[in-house]
Amino acid sequence: xxxxxxxxxxxxxxxxxxxxxxxxxxxxxxxxxxxxxxxxxxxxxxxxxxxxxxxxxxxxxxxxxxxxxxxxxxxxxxxxxxxxxxxxxxxxxxxxxxxxxxxxxxxxxxxxxxxxxxxxxxxxxxxxxxxxxxxxxxxxxxxxxxxxxxxxxxxxxxxxxxxxxxxxxxxxxxxxxxxxxxxxxxxxxxxxxxxxxxxxxxxxxxxxxxxxxxxxxxxxxxxxxxxxxxxxxxxxxxxxxxxxxxxxxxxxxxxxxxxxxxxxxxxxxxxxxxxxxxxxxxxxxxxxxxxxxxxxxxxxxxxxxxxxxxxxxxxxxxxxxxxxxxxxxxxxxxxxxxxxxxxxxxxxxxxxxxxxxxxxxxxxxxxxxxxxxxxxxxxxxxxxxxxxxxxxxxxxxxxxxxxxxxxxxxxxxxxxxxxxxxxxxxxxxxxxxxxxxxxxxxxxxxxxxxxxxxxxxxxxxxxxxxxxxxxxxxxxxxxxxxxxx
Numbered sequence: 001x002x003x004x005x006x007x008x009x010x011x012x013x014x015x016x017x018x019x020x021x022x023x024x025x026x027x028x029x030x031x032x033x034x035x036x037x038x039x040x041x042x043x044x045x046x047x048x049x050x051x052x053x054x055x056x057x058x059x060x061x062x063x064x065x066x067x068x069x070x071x072x073x074x075x076x077x078x079x080x081x082x083x084x085x086x087x088x089x090x091x092x093x094x095x096x097x098x099x100x101x102x103x104x105x106x107x108x109x110x111x112x113x114x115x116x117x118x119x120x121x122x123x124x125x126x127x128x129x130x131x132x133x134x135x136x137x138x139x140x141x142x143x144x145x146x147x148x149x150x151x152x153x154x155x156x157x158x159x160x161x162x163x164x165x166x167x168x169x170x171x172x173x174x175x176x177x178x179x180x181x182x183x184x185x186x187x188x189x190x191x192x193x194x195x196x197x198x199x200x201x202x203x204x205x206x207x208x209x210x211x212x213x214x215x216x217x218x219x220x221x222x223x224x225x226x227x228x229x230x231x232x233x234x235x236x237x238x239x240x241x242x243x244x245x246x247x248x249x250x251x252x253x254x255x256x257x258x259x260x261x262x263x264x265x266x267x268x269x270x271x272x273x274x275x276x277x278x279x280x281x282x283x284x285x286x287x288x289x290x291x292x293x294x295x296x297x298x299x300x301x302x303x304x305x306x307x308x309x310x311x312x313x314x315x316x317x318x319x320x321x322x323x324x325x326x327x328x329x330x331x332x333x334x335x336x337x338x339x340x341x342x343x344x345x346x347x348x349x350x351x352x353x354x355x356x357x358x359x360x361x362x363x364x365x366x367x368x369x370x371x372x373x374x375x376x377x378x379x380x381x382x383x384x385x386x387x388x389x390x391x392x393x394x395x396x397x398x399x400x401x402x403x404x405x406x407x408x409x410x411x412x413x414x415x416x417x418x419x420x421x422x423x424x425x426x427x428x429x430x431x432x433x434x435x436x437x438x439x440x441x442x443x444x445x446x447x448x449x450x451x452x453x454x455x456x457x458x459x460x461x462x463x464x465x466x467x468x469x470x471x472x473x474x475x476x477x478x479x480x481x482x483x484x485x
Contacts, residue, residue, distance in 0.1 A: 097118070101115075101118050120179065161180075245379065246383070287407070306426075309443075325380060347359075
């Protein structure tokens with residue numbers, strides 16, 4: 001069982017990594033292209049739609065998909081019930097967004113947002129048709145098929161988006177890319193999986209999934225509203241240029257953590273769910289996931305902090321230089337998000353959706369208080385408040401999840417502190433090196449090579465377990481590739 005679980009984890013992580021980074025990598029590239037051709041104030045206009053896109057995405061990938069994964073005795077009736085529910089709810093919310101679109105444009109005093117909101121909200125309806133099919137693949141830890149689907153759709157839609165951005169289509173490049181990507185995802189996933197729902201909607205099935213799914217959906221919705229509240233507040237209280245700087249810093253700082261969080265959460269959730277009744281085994285497996293998460297996330301974030309200045313100047317040009325300090329501050333906070341998400345997974349797999357909802361309300365109440373206090377002091381103060389909230393959130397998550405496996409916050413921090421301290425020293429050395437090297441490209445190249453080399457070398461010297469495990473995985477994959485040839 002141990003080897004089987006290890007193999008599922010390796011394959012799941014590998015293909016989830018390919019899918020997430022292919023999808024987010026292309027989207028990240030599109031953002032860079034658009035940022036080079038648009039002013040910060042232009043990009044701020046795009047960020048104003050973030051809250052509506054975020055809420056829509058929650059209803060696409062919301063709590064009922066997670067309820068199917070968490071339920072161990074799921075049936076085809078359960079899958080079909082959730083499938084039809086997703087479609088009904090997506091049409092309902094699209095109708096709401098269609099109706100309130102003029103009020104959204106009036107709030108920002110931008111008439112063009114009416115048609116933009118109505119078009120981009122089509123994502124909600126389109127994606128609802130494939131949500132359950134993707135859930136079935138996640139239950140089977142089949143991220144290879146998901147990688148094929150995402151890679152195919154993102155390459156086509158991404159190419160169209162880049163072409164439109166280069167030809168001065170502005171915000172419509174992003175909208176077209178987004179809707180086309182969702183449409184292709186839905187069509188291609190049904191080609192690969194060949195799953196079709198049966199014509200059944202079971203009230204009993206819905207009732208069995210509703211307690212867990214509805215609470216989880218509500219907690220995710222609260223989280224999404226909070227995250228996107230920053231764009232709403234900054235867009236209203238500050239200039240669109242300020243929002244452009246903040247949104248770029250937010251995107252750059254969240255890109256690595258969001259990608260890693262998505263990868264690990266999608267893989268660990270179904271696997272931890274399968275061993276949720278084995279407390280001792282669950283704790284040991286969780287420890288390994290925690291070590292791997294910290295070992296991967298910490299150096300990436302501190303490396304971005306170290307090379308933030310040349311990175312922004314090279315990718316976005318010096319007109320975005322005010323983004324640097326915001327990026328560095330946000331990275332210090334977002335570095336803890338994957339750890340917090342991993343802790344939440346423990347609550348998911350034990351079925352504690354009621355506790356998850358209560359914690360979400362508690363955390364977001366604290367977060368909004370911090371945001372309100374920080375607004376009068378400017379963008380830097382808002383970024384510091386956002387980073388502070390991340391520290392508080394990871395403590396709350398780990399405090400409650402730790403009770404279930406007797407693995408509290410301080411024990412968790414002690415386990416991953418060597419990786420944090422090593423990454424911190426690496427980031428500091430990389431940052432100092434930028435003062436002694438001339439040329440933006442040379443600063444960036446040297447910083448990355450030196451930082452990665454330093455981190456891996458010291459890790460190997462101290463025989464850090466996550467590095468040895470990664471070497472073992474790479475060796476195993478290489479041997480498998482040799483055998484197939």
